[in-house]
Amino acid sequence: MKYQLIPVTPFQQNCSLIWCDQTMKAAVVDPGGNIERILEEAAKNKVVVEKVLLTHGHIDHVGAAKSLAEQLNVPIIGPHKADEYWLDSLPKQSQHFGFVHCDAFAPTQYLEDGDDVTVGNQVLKVLHCPGHTPGHVVFFAQSAKLAWVGDVLFRGSIGRTDFPLSNHQDLIDSITQKLWSLGSDVQFIPGHGPLSTFGDERVQNPFVADQLFS
Template sequence: MKYQIVPVTPFQQNCSIIWCEKSKLAAVVDPGGDINRIEQQLEHHGLTLEKILLTHGHIDHVGGAKALSESTGVSIIGPHKDDEYWLSSLPDQSKHFGFLPVEGFTPHQYLNAGDTVSVGEQSLRVLHCPGHTPGHIVFFSAQDKLAWVGDVLFKGSIGRTDFPMSNHNDLIESITTVLWPLGRDVTFIPGHGPISNFGVERDQNPFVADQLFG
């Protein structure tokens, strides 16, 4: 599976285009905005978009999803239904964070832990990782040992839990009991900042390093 990170929105959120090399079918993960830039990259790589995938309902991750869906005719898939509140509150989020007005929406399909999502001939496993938001999910490619973790985990940090419906203990549990068992050699693409891998974070991350839980 191939991927390209496309930074979008004033928050420089890591939107990802992921695709199956054989079929050239693609998905866009977390199109927070700047959909013209996303569509240009799809065209540049000769890709056909088949779906939009959302990790959670914060505006910098989903603000462009409805417009991209309407522009391309593809379905919006994810996050977990427990983020319904955040998707419906997008008009308020846009005002609060200084974004252009964004309408609330309901995705074509919510996802649950254990679901799989296809991208061409490749597949992603869905992991439910609440904490940053209650309905946050992670997309994991076992074949390529890649995970798209949204705002659950960052290089050297973890997601914020000072938002409504966030829960710090849930976030720590999601990281240590859902993500870590995937393997130390898994590379992850976070919602913001540089990529890293679980082994490095288990050794060095000041919030979730293994030595903190010895």
């Protein structure tokens, strides 16, 4: 599996173009905005986008999802249904954060913990990881030891839990009980900022390092 990071929106959100190098079929993870940049990367890499994948319902991750899906005539997959509140509130989110107006929408398919999503011949395992939002999901490519974690975990930090329906303990549990079990050698792509590995965060992250729980 290959990927290209595409920072989008004033929040510099890590949108990802991911694709199967055997079939050249692709998915776009968290298209928060800047559709022209996303389409340019798809053309540059000579891939065919077949679906849009969403980790959660915050506008910097989903702001361009509906427009992109309609333009390409592809489905929107994810997040978990518990984030319906956030997708319904997109008009308010766009106003509050100073984004271009974004209509509410429902994805083609909500995801459940344990679901599989295919990108060409590649398989992504879905993990429901609530805390930052109640319906946040993580996509894990086991064969590539890569995880797209949205705003659950960052290098040296964790997702905010001061939003409506956020829950700090749920977030800690999602990280320590679900993400760590995937393996310390797994590299993760966060919703913002630089990449890291679960192993590094278990040693260095001041919020979820192993030594805090021993």
